[in-house]
Amino acid sequence: MDHEAEVIPLHGDTPERHTGPPGELEQKVASALRFVRRRLSGDYQVDEFGFDPELNDRLLMPLARQLYERWFRVEMLGLENVPDEGPALVVGNHSGTLPLDGVMLQVGLHDHHRAKRNLRLLGADLVYQIPVLAHLARKSGHTLACQADAARLLGKRELVGVFPEGFKGVGKPYSQRYKLQRFGRGGFVATALRAQVPIIPAAIVGAEEIYPKIADLRSIARLFGLPYFPITPTWPMFGPLGLVPLPSKWIVAFGEPIMTDEYDLDQADDHTTVLNLTDQVRETIQNMLYDLLRRRASIFF
Amino acid sequence: MPSTRPSASAAGVSGSSRVVLITGVSRFLGARVAEALQAEPSIERVIGVDTVPPEASLGRTEFVRVDIRTPSIAKIIESARVDTVVHLNLVTMAATARMTTKEVNVIGTMQLLAACQRSAAMRKLVVRSSAAVYGSSARDPAVFTEHDEPVVPPTSGYAKDAVEVEGYVRGLARRRSDLTVSVLRFANFLGPNIDNPLSRYFHMPVVATVLGFDPRLQFIHEDDGVEILRRMAVEDHPGCFNAAGDGVVLLSQALRRAGRPILPLPAPAVQTLGDVGRRFGGLKGFSPELLRWLTYGRVIDTTRLTNELSWRPKYSSEEAFADFADSQGLGHGLPTEIFDLVTGGVRGLSRR
Numbered sequence: 001m002d003h004e005a006e007v008i009p010l011h012g013d014t015p016e017r018h019t020g021p022p023g024e025l026e027q028k029v030a031s032a033l034r035f036v037r038r039r040l041s042g043d044y045q046v047d048e049f050g051f052d053p054e055l056n057d058r059l060l061m062p063l064a065r066q067l068y069e070r071w072f073r074v075e076m077l078g079l080e081n082v083p084d085e086g087p088a089l090v091v092g093n094h095s096g097t098l099p100l101d102g103v104m105l106q107v108g109l110h111d112h113h114r115a116k117r118n119l120r121l122l123g124a125d126l127v128y129q130i131p132v133l134a135h136l137a138r139k140s141g142h143t144l145a146c147q148a149d150a151a152r153l154l155g156k157r158e159l160v161g162v163f164p165e166g167f168k169g170v171g172k173p174y175s176q177r178y179k180l181q182r183f184g185r186g187g188f189v190a191t192a193l194r195a196q197v198p199i200i201p202a203a204i205v206g207a208e209e210i211y212p213k214i215a216d217l218r219s220i221a222r223l224f225g226l227p228y229f230p231i232t233p234t235w236p237m238f239g240p241l242g243l244v245p246l247p248s249k250w251i252v253a254f255g256e257p258i259m260t261d262e263y264d265l266d267q268a269d270d271h272t273t274v275l276n277l278t279d280q281v282r283e284t285i286q287n288m289l290y291d292l293l294r295r296r297a298s299i300f301f
Numbered sequence: 302m303p304s305t306r307p308s309a310s311a312a313g314v315s316g317s318s319r320v321v322l323i324t325g326v327s328r329f330l331g332a333r334v335a336e337a338l339q340a341e342p343s344i345e346r347v348i349g350v351d352t353v354p355p356e357a358s359l360g361r362t363e364f365v366r367v368d369i370r371t372p373s374i375a376k377i378i379e380s381a382r383v384d385t386v387v388h389l390n391l392v393t394m395a396a397t398a399r400m401t402t403k404e405v406n407v408i409g410t411m412q413l414l415a416a417c418q419r420s421a422a423m424r425k426l427v428v429r430s431s432a433a434v435y436g437s438s439a440r441d442p443a444v445f446t447e448h449d450e451p452v453v454p455p456t457s458g459y460a461k462d463a464v465e466v467e468g469y470v471r472g473l474a475r476r477r478s479d480l481t482v483s484v485l486r487f488a489n490f491l492g493p494n495i496d497n498p499l500s501r502y503f504h505m506p507v508v509a510t511v512l513g514f515d516p517r518l519q520f521i522h523e524d525d526g527v528e529i530l531r532r533m534a535v536e537d538h539p540g541c542f543n544a545a546g547d548g549v550v551l552l553s554q555a556l557r558r559a560g561r562p563i564l565p566l567p568a569p570a571v572q573t574l575g576d577v578g579r580r581f582g583g584l585k586g587f588s589p590e591l592l593r594w595l596t597y598g599r600v601i602d603t604t605r606l607t608n609e610l611s612w613r614p615k616y617s618s619e620e621a622f623a624d625f626a627d628s629q630g631l632g633h634g635l636p637t638e639i640f641d642l643v644t645g646g647v648r649g650l651s652r653r
Contacts (some may be wrong), residue, residue, distance in 0.1 A: 033644050042557030043635045048600050049443045049548050050517045126598075131513020135551075138517070148442040148449065281552040 029174050049153070050138030053118070060140050061110055067100070068107040071247050072206060076108045078254035081200055084115040087154040088257065089192045090161040092202035093180055093285055094169030097211035099123075100245065101170075101204045105161060106140070109254055114203045120153050121147040121161040122146075126227070147191055161202075162188045166279075167227040174212035178205070178293060180286045186278035193268035193277075198257035203288035206250030210298050211235065251292050255284055264267055320346045320422075321534060322383040324369055324413065325390035325417055326359065327351035329494060330429070330526065334387060335362040337531040344535075351390075352405075361603040369409040375416035382422040387534050388413060389429045391466065393459045393497060393586070406462035407469075414473045417480070425481040427533045428470050432486045432519075432543060432601045433460035437593040447541050447601040449487070465605035467541075483533045487551065487595075488601060490547035491621045492523030493628035498586035502595075503631060505584070507576050508556055515553045515599025519545040522624060529606070529614075538609050543601040546618040549565045552595060559626040560636060568596060 026099055038044055046052045068074050082088065090109075095101060106119040122145035128134045141147045151162045163169060169180040192199050213230040221229035230243065235242030258281060267273040321338055325331040325351025339347045339361040347362040349355070355364055367373050369390060377383070390409055392402045417423050435445045438453040455461045467484060474482040489499050504507070523545055529544050556563050566574070572592050578584030607613050616624060625631070 037637065037644075040557060040640055041560075042554040043553070046517070046549060046551055046554070049518070050515075050549070050551065053549075074374055125440045134439065135511065135515035139515075144440065146442050148444070148446075152442075152444060180306045 002247040023192050027223065032224075034147045042123060046139070049120070049141070049143045049149070050135070051118075051120070051141040052139040053141075054158050055142050056118070060136065062105060064103050064107045065111065067245075068104055070208075071245070072104060072250040074104055074108060074250040074252060076112050076252050076254075078256075079109075079113050081254040081256055082113055082117065083110065083198070083257070084113075084117075085157070087157045087195060087197040088159055088200055089150075089154070089190060089195075089197055090119065090159065090200045090202050091189060091281055091285070092161065092163055092204055092255070093178075093289060094163035094165045095172065095177065095204070096170060096207035096245075097213050097232065098245075099163075100210060101207040102142075102161065102163065104207070104250065105204065105252065106201065109159070115267050119161045120158045122150055124166060130165040132143075143262050150188070150191045151195060154191070171213065171216075171230070173216070174208070174214055177212075180282055180289070183278050183282045186274045189274045189277045189281065190268045192260050193263055193274070194265065196261045196265070198259050199277075199281055200257050201255035201284045201288060203253045203255070203285050203292055204250065205252070205289060205292040205296060206248045206299075210245035211247035212246070246300075249296065249301055251296060253288055253292055255288055258284070278280070319344045319385060320348065320381055320383045321347045321385045321387060321644060322350065322378060322381070322411075323362070323387045323389060324350055325388075326362065326364065327353050327355040329496070329523075330490070331529075332357065332359065333523065333527045334389060334530045334534075336461045337358055337527050338362075338387075338534055341531075341535055346381065348377065348383065350377065350527070355363075369413050370404060372412065372416075374412055375419065378416045378420050378423070383420065384422050385425040385427070385534055386413065386417055386423070387427045387429075387530060389530070391429055391431065391459065391463060393431065402459065403462055407465050408458065410466045410469055414469050418473055418477055423477070425534070425537070426470070426529060427483045428466065428485065429530070430467055430484050430486050431460065431463045432488050432545065432599060433590060433594070434463045434467060434486060434555070435599060435601065436460065437590075437597045437599045439597055441597065441599065444600045444602045445543070447543055447605055455590060461589045480553055481537050481539045483538050484541040485527060485529060485533065486491075486541065486543050487600065488519040488543075488618070489519045490526055491520040491625040493624060495523055495625060498584070498588065498591055500625065501584050501627070502587065502591070503556075503559065503561065503626070504629070505561075505578070507562045507564045509571045510552060510556070510563055510565050511568050511571055511592070511596045514596045515551050516595055517549045517600050518552055518555065518594075518598055519549055519600055519618045520621040520625075521545050521614065521618075522621035525614035525616055525621075529610070532610055532612070540605070540609070542606040542609065543603050544606055544614075545601050545603050546614045546616050546621045547603070547615045548619055549600055550618050550622055552598070555622050555626075558623065558632045561631065568592065571595070593603045596600075 044054050082178060102121045109117045109119045118141050121142040123137055123142050125144055127137050128144055150160055164183040165181040211232045213232055215231035217229040308451045314576035321344055323331055326335050332355060335347055335349050338344055348365060349359055350365050350367045351360045352368050365377055370437050417426060433455060436451040436453045454611045470484055549574050575584060579587045
């Protein structure tokens with residue numbers, strides 16, 4: 001890191017009077033102060049998608065990590081199926097009423113993958129209309145779910161994540177848990193075929209139980225322009241407390257990459273190929289989900 | 302898109318006797334481009350037109366006071382045997398009523414293009430457009446390339462004018478396929494000498510931003526803008542090109558770098574503030590389009606331009622902003638100074 005090399009001139013800076021090496025705490029404080037100073041003076045870089053790696057590593061990820069390690073106690077399986085470098089498309093099942101599954105997937109790959117990969121998620125346009133969430137999503141490396149952005153990220157050799165079920169998946173009632181919804185028109189497959197990148201199926205178990213949606217107030221949802229307005233056992237009955245997710249035990253598994261380079265480029269425009277491959281990915285994830293569910297001792301442990 | 306030209310084989314630097322006409326020459330960009338073009342030995346005459354006389358001497362450039370909304374522009378093009386028109390008249394800062402701006406932008410362009418179409422000597426048209434044609438919304442792709450359509454097309458202001466101007470230019474390119482037509486979609490200009498609605502916004506004593514949004518912005522330095530227009534006028538580069546400095550800057554980041562006090566407000570409050578500022582303060586030209594841009598931002602891909610010219614802008618977006626902030630005395634870095642003062646104290650305490 002080149003940041004380490006720069007010495008911030010502080011007032012009355014005199015040569016170190018300490019004899020031994022500076023304490024660990026002191027180093028931590030100094031590093032935190034340098035970070036705050038860089039933030040205050042705008043001395044950092046963002047990419048064209050608005051990804052701010054420093055803010056992500058030092059502020060957003062540590063916050064999400066608490067949830068990952070202590071609350072959901074996420075277990076990651078099959079991380080070796082995610083390539084160390086180069087572009088790939090991670091395709092997962094979407095659930096949980098609020099899209100925490102995306103964030104946990106990101107933390108897992110960031111903390112536990114050999115190459116510490118940053119997952120660049122493709123999010124619904126609603127995310128980019130909501131104040132605060134809009135820019136935090138971008139700063140954390142994510143962008144809008146559209147063909148152009150997906151192709152651009154893959155072209156830059158990034159690891160891209162997508163939930164083809166979209167709102168149908170994340171907002172499905174609790175009774176439908178772990179039943180994969182329709183995978184749209186397979187736009188993600190066409191993108192992967194065009195970019196000739198492997199598709200990595202990911203099954204996420206645990207997210208379904210964080211906010212069990214037992215009813216949906218459609219009229220209120222329409223009023224706020226939301227895709228659904230969930231009723232869970234705790235929301236809205238217990239007010240803001242209802243926003244605390246239930247501490248379910250999560251297991252995430254990555255399946256073997258589905259290669260797309262054996263297809264011709266023009267097959268990206270062939271609906272039969274695209275839909276068949278879409279079904280194949282969907283079935284793979286569904287089977288992985290059943291396997292994981294059998295493995296899990298109970299919802300909370 | 303004017304891609305097929307019968308005269309394409311005769312590309313490169315065109316014939317020796319060249320007469321260039323520049324519209325909007327009394328404004329900053331026009332004057333700078335005139336200055337650059339009159340230094341070109343291959344150009345015989347530079348004629349600058351505008352409705353108001355230029356503030357400073359234009360040197361070798363001949364100034365003609367003419368309103369491009371009138372047919373007299375055709376007479377000048379005909380009688381001077383103009384072969385290259387550099388159209389820089391897009392008014393982005395509404396100093397006058399909106400109707401007048403729109404008339405200058407749209408009717409003016411129509412008259413000018415009609416004159417170009419009739420003139421037998423015409424060979425090349427360079428048009429200054431704006432990246433504002435892509436609009437600005439939450440549903441935009443992260444990066445716009447030249448063949449992307451706007452997701453939410455601009456509905457008002459100079460952005461809509463620019464869309465209409467480009468439409469007329471495409472029409473002319475179809476009817477006169479022998480012309481070399483270059484359209485440049487510039488990002489927002491910044492630099493030491495720039496005075497536009499954006500520069501005035503940055504000069505606000507407390508800069509109001511839209512609460513909960515942090516747009517990705519791009520800037521083009523004035524020197525790079527002039528260089529691009531010069532190359533377009535002197536060489537043949539038909540097509541439509543995005544033009545911006547490399548990289549992006551977040552609004553919060555730019556304001557922090559310049560050490561400006563930031564005041565996040567809900568969008569309607571920012572608009573009200575802008576309206577009040579426009580009427581009573583120095584915030585000339587604060588428009589709803591500018592507010593949308595300050596909410597959602599916009600990023601354009603400049604690969605096509607840099608490939609075509611085999612050249613990159615000298616200033617990245619960051620550097621263009623830094624040059625603007627430094628030379629206009631924007632930055633004083635108060636928050637950082639206070640921080641250093643405080644942490645200096647903390648450091649001192651821990652030493653004792």
